[in-house]
Amino acid sequence: MNRFAITNVAIFTVNPDDRVIANGTVIVEEGRIAAVGHRSELELPADLPRVDCNGRRALLPGLVDSHSHSSLMRGVSENMQLMEWLPYYQREFRAMTPDDAYHAARLSYLEALKNGTTCVMDMYRFMDRCAEAGREIGLRVNLAPYVADMPGLDFFATLEENRRLIDSHHGANSGRIQVWMGLEHLFYCSPDAYAHALGCAREFGLKIHTHACEQKEEEAAVTRHFGKRSIAMLDQYGVLGENTLLAHCVWLNDDEIKLLADRGTRVAHCPVSNAKLASGVARVPEMLEAGIRVGLGTDGNVCNNSLDLFEEMKFASLIQKATRLDPVAMPAAQMLRMATLGSAEVLGLDDQIGSIEVGKRADMILLDIGQPNLTPYCLDEQGGNLLWNLVFSARGSNVTDVWVDGECLISEGEPTRVSQSLIVSQAQIIAHSLIARCDALPTQPSVIN
Ligand SMILES: [Zn+2]
Incomplete structure (x- = not known):
């Protein structure tokens, strides 16, 4: 060795x-x-x-990317805010094949690695093929299948797929591959899906990853539909705890910040994506002050549009300074810690890396x-x-x-392990085919309304 x-x-x-x-x-x-x-x-x-x-x-x-989505759709759906963007984004999942997932993951993992990211959290579809890509490229990968079980969403991953992935890939590649329970969003997942994720997480010692409170209109829609805000619903489902990582959390109020801190829930902060999709600026200084563990994430090339955590560190700091009129907000040492040990902590890997x-x-x-x-x-x-x-x-x-x-x-x-020119040229061909298949699909409304 x-x-x-x-x-x-x-x-x-x-x-x-x-x-x-x-x-x-x-x-x-x-x-x-x-x-x-x-x-x-x-x-x-x-x-x-x-x-x-x-x-x-x-x-x-x-560097550790605590929230990302592999994709071949960089720069394809632009100038849209989250709610308008989602139906376009979902075309990728409706059109994609397992082979597309493999090429998307290979491209995304290589881009991450070249930019100094050694560990990613990836939420995507056909994740056995993502594991194959991870094994080839060599970086450390956390796989959280994009599970959705509400009617009309069969283009996402299923609970059974997530379950099978645990058996086939948890701890694979000398421990570099970890499997998580993935849940897309409150609107996409039934109460049974949360119960199933909790059960599997307990049985196999896994963690749960989902999205929450990304956008103001989304939060309003959740409240209209469920009669409760997102964090209260997730608490009702019993998933707020030390083993749960929530992506975004842009629209938390003071009580919700306190509740997440009390429960030990972790947060993946994705400032570039939040800015690009006009979602807002997460209250990261308040979260850190309350004791919430916060990691940094890119949210993937489809809505970032780069997988460069150096850029993410800078932007995360600047957006707080600019919006708070506070030049000392989130200084360099704090940002470096968030992009390394902080992200490792939210992935539960801080005893190993970071x-x-x-x-x-x-x-x-x-x-x-x-x-x-x-x-x-x-x-x-x-x-x-x-x-x-x-x-x-x-x-x-x-x-x-x-x-x-x-x-x-x-x-x-x-x-050292793979040919960049081969990965890039194949991704180029496969992406053109996927984008053509996406364009042939009617744009259906997102289930968020
Ligand atoms: Zn995301």
Whole structure:
């Protein structure tokens, strides 16, 4: 198994003290971090293979995307707010085949990995094929099938599919693949679906992922239909708890923030998608203040339209500063933590990944800090201006190397396991076919009304 060191590198550990090591060394053994420290603290055996960064690289924990959807529909349904957009989005699910899902997942996972994301939460359809894509690309994937069981929604995943996926893929690929109970939305899932998800989650020790409170009109429609707001309905179904991750939560009131904090419910914050679909700005500072665990998510290429968590970190901070007229809202260290350990926490993986600490899995990324967009930099034990540059100036394209479980999956910007040109050219062909099939479908109204 692999054993190597990364040397002469600026390490942003995201440990409990946010330790930054200006000239650091990390030793990886058997896929885990065996040692981390200043170069003077660690003695390296002469025969240990090493990646010498010559002081021109920064080493970060791999970024974690806590809410995404694989897709081949980037840039296809634009200029629409959520309620108007949903029927267009749903055409993808009505037209797609298992093969489409495979190509969508391969493209999405490769884009994520190249941008420094080592772990994703993916909610999609035909997820056994997504698992196949994950196995090929190598990144860590959480699979939450897009389950819906209300009439007329048979184009989504079924409860049985979700159940089968647990048997076939939970813990697959040396633990890199995890299966979740996925539930689309209150309007799409019956009370039985929530009961089934809860039962399976308890029986197999799984977690539950669903969408909630994304848009003002959606929240009003939920209240009209159920006589209660979304969070109250989810509480009635018994799914609010430490094992549940809610995507979005843009329209929470004070009582709902308190309830989620009391229940230990986790939130995946997707600021770019929320802005693009004109959904609003989530009250993240209030959620964090209340003690809610919040991770960062892209929501997928279909509504983002990129899978670059560097962009997401910057935007998440700026949208709070801009709307609160508060320049200190959500500073760089907080954003880096949210995109790494924070997202790992909401996925229940923080004991394994999310920081560069001894014993954790070696999911790490290197950035070339000698690039013009990251110059000048100065470093101290708090990170210096490099911390700010990494959050407000860096892009996914600055990532040079990516490891998952100590396995190098991206080397000098190129994937090591797969052919990028093959994945991109096949995705291009398959996407054109899928988009043509979507365009041939009548646009049916979303069940939200
Ligand atoms: Zn979503």
